[in-house]
Amino acid sequence: xxxxxxxxxxxxxxxxxxxxxxxxxxxxxxxxxxxxxxxxxxxxxxxxxxxxxxxxxxxxxxxxxxxxxxxxxxxxxxxxxxxxxxxxxxxxxxxxxxxxxxxxxxxxxxxxxxxxxxxxxxxxxxxxxxxxxxxxxxxxxxxxxxxxxxxxxxxxxxxxxxxxxxxxxxxxxxxxxxxxxxxxxxxxxxxxxxxxxxxxxxxxxxxxxxxxxxxxxxxxxxxxxxxxxxxxxxxxxxxxxxxxxxxxxxxxxxxxxxxxxxxxxxxxxxxxxxxxxxxxxxxxxxxxxxxxxxxxxxxxxxxxxx
Amino acid sequence: xxxxxxxxxxxxxxxxxxxxxxxxxxxxxxxxxxxxxxxxxxxxxxxxxxxxxxxxxxxxxxxxxxxxxxxxxxxxxxxxxxxxxxxxxxxxxxxxxxxxxxxxxxxxxxxxxxxxxxxxxxxxxxxxxxxxxxxxxxxxxxxxxxxxxxxxxxxxxxxxxxxxxxxxxxxxxxxxxxxxxxxxxxxxxxxxxxxxxxxxxxxxxxxxxxxxxxxxxxxxxxxxxxxxxxxxxxxxxxxxxxxxxxxxxxxxxxxxxxxxxxxxxxxxxxxxxxxxxxxxxxxxx
Numbered sequence: 001x002x003x004x005x006x007x008x009x010x011x012x013x014x015x016x017x018x019x020x021x022x023x024x025x026x027x028x029x030x031x032x033x034x035x036x037x038x039x040x041x042x043x044x045x046x047x048x049x050x051x052x053x054x055x056x057x058x059x060x061x062x063x064x065x066x067x068x069x070x071x072x073x074x075x076x077x078x079x080x081x082x083x084x085x086x087x088x089x090x091x092x093x094x095x096x097x098x099x100x101x102x103x104x105x106x107x108x109x110x111x112x113x114x115x116x117x118x119x120x121x122x123x124x125x126x127x128x129x130x131x132x133x134x135x136x137x138x139x140x141x142x143x144x145x146x147x148x149x150x151x152x153x154x155x156x157x158x159x160x161x162x163x164x165x166x167x168x169x170x171x172x173x174x175x176x177x178x179x180x181x182x183x184x185x186x187x188x189x190x191x192x193x194x195x196x197x198x199x200x201x202x203x204x205x206x207x208x209x210x211x212x213x214x215x216x217x218x219x220x221x222x223x224x225x226x227x228x229x230x231x232x233x234x235x236x237x238x239x240x241x242x243x244x245x246x247x248x249x250x251x252x253x254x255x256x257x258x259x260x261x262x263x264x265x266x267x268x269x270x271x272x273x274x275x276x277x278x279x280x281x282x283x284x285x286x287x288x289x290x291x292x293x294x295x296x297x298x299x300x301x302x303x304x305x306x
Numbered sequence: 307x308x309x310x311x312x313x314x315x316x317x318x319x320x321x322x323x324x325x326x327x328x329x330x331x332x333x334x335x336x337x338x339x340x341x342x343x344x345x346x347x348x349x350x351x352x353x354x355x356x357x358x359x360x361x362x363x364x365x366x367x368x369x370x371x372x373x374x375x376x377x378x379x380x381x382x383x384x385x386x387x388x389x390x391x392x393x394x395x396x397x398x399x400x401x402x403x404x405x406x407x408x409x410x411x412x413x414x415x416x417x418x419x420x421x422x423x424x425x426x427x428x429x430x431x432x433x434x435x436x437x438x439x440x441x442x443x444x445x446x447x448x449x450x451x452x453x454x455x456x457x458x459x460x461x462x463x464x465x466x467x468x469x470x471x472x473x474x475x476x477x478x479x480x481x482x483x484x485x486x487x488x489x490x491x492x493x494x495x496x497x498x499x500x501x502x503x504x505x506x507x508x509x510x511x512x513x514x515x516x517x518x519x520x521x522x523x524x525x526x527x528x529x530x531x532x533x534x535x536x537x538x539x540x541x542x543x544x545x546x547x548x549x550x551x552x553x554x555x556x557x558x559x560x561x562x563x564x565x566x567x568x569x570x571x572x573x574x575x576x577x578x579x580x581x582x583x584x585x586x587x588x589x590x591x
Contacts, residue, residue, distance in 0.1 A: 068487055069456065197481060199349045200512075200553045201553055204553070225482070269514065270560075272578045272579075272582075273560070273585070276586075282586070295563045295564060298585070299568070
């Protein structure tokens with residue numbers, strides 16, 4: 001009798017301790033047989049996700065790709081509990097996203113940045129915008145200021161901290177949306193086509209920023225249609241009609257043209273040219289993920305021929 | 307040939323005369339000839355969308371400058387309803403364009419407003435949905451709000467196509483489309499251009515797409531149009547692009563790096579396919 005009472009009293013602490021110890025080992029984000037359908041008042045429900053098994057570790061850099069309507073945004077929104085699974089489950093750091101009491105912990109672990117950052121700004125200066133989230137979670141003062149300054153520094157926004165968010169460039173707005181999430185100290189960031197409306201320089205800037213976050217141990221999940229962006233990631237998860245059609249490295253994916261075709265994906269331009277030239281007998285590696293690799297191969301090929 | 311759209315020295319300030327005023331255009335000029343496809347490129351905030359909104363009378367010249375569309379001086383009285391039937395504008399954000407509950411009704415809205423009979427409306431809805439690769443049998447009865455981002459984009463384009471405009475003004479319409487969808491849309495635009503003589507003015511942030519589609523390119527930077535010229539000339543001018551806050555598309559950038567590393571290459575490819583061809587020819591010697 002006393003024993004049971006003892007266990008009940010200790011178990012939440014014990015669980016927290018086990019979670020803490022297992023952090024490095026356990027996957028940060030786990031989807032198990034995740035299915036999601038949208039029922040629209042009386043219309044036949046639309047099955048967006050049909051059994052996704054996925055596990056993402058801390059500090060990984062994952063591209064999430066697939067055709068329009070393949071389920072990318074639905075999956076992204078399941079990752080921090082914005083949408084709840086119809087069946088199966090999503091675990092964030094061991095917490096089930098369906099649990100109401102863990103909602104705050106889950107949303108501060110997994111931050112979301114949407115396509116149009118304007119939709120997510122509410123304050124009148126960059127600094128206030130970054131402070132908004134943690135302030136609402138009741139983060140006390142010296143800590144709050146620290147977090148805001150860190151987030152501004154990490155995103156290179158210190159110089160425009162007092163500007164109106166609406167006056168930032170597209171790249172600046174993207175970075176602000178990320179800074180606002182960073183202030184919540186998430187361990188995972190989900191970027192749902194954040195670069196879609198950006199010009200090429202702003203896109204490149206945001207991608208570089210995401211890579212720095214990954215280097216600091218934050219898992220980044222990057223939803224995109226741009227294959228040249230995918231080439232920079234460590235892992236690609238491609239969705240196909242609500243199922244996982246491919247899960248592996250960009251090099252493996254782009255080496256298999258038939259698979260890319262079947263998943264409705266294109267090739268990055270450097271791979272396209274390298275494959276064409278390799279097929280015609282030029283001594284270049286067919287899967288040139290970056291333009292620089294293709295340039296190196298071509299320079300070597302020319303010098304060896306001469 | 308008389309231009310379909312001619313804008314000269316246009317200036318525009320949003321909310322002019324109020325505290326919230328914001329200058330968008332300082333000196334913008336462009337010309338689009340019949341049957342041409344012209345791309346407008348520039349960094350975010352350069353004034354691209356503003357300039358497009360002048361082309362179907364959403365904005366009218368109030369300060370200095372002239373806008374002539376299909377022979378109408380847009381600074382004077384124009385029958386806007388008639389003009390918009392000829393000049394279709396697809397917005398950057400499909401949410402601004404879709405408002406009916408079902409996709410089929412949304413696409414039918416334009417043709418119905420034109421007073422066409424229901425058979426013709428149906429034919430056009432079928433054609434337009436097929437043109438953007440949304441199977442009418444599946445999508446016509448789908449609730450608009452159930453569409454994914456890319457599907458909404460396609461539905462918005464179908465709604466404009468269904469009015470069969472002679473001039474299409476497109477604001478970053480391939481944004482959010484998957485690579486397949488982008489290829490299909492490119493093929494559709496080419497078909498409309500070559501088979502039906504449709505004239506295009508479009509904004510795109512994807513310079514590889516501009517290389518595929520445009521006859522001419524206009525560069526706009528900070529409210530001023532810098533240059534209008536043949537696509538090959540403008541996209542090969544890497545220093546101009548960089549000065550204007552843009553980066554070169556893949557093929558010109560590749561050739562410029564190869565030349566910097568000592569390869570002597572002729573030709574100025576615009577697309578990856580052209581780059582491959584040029585490199586193959588150079589390799590064979």
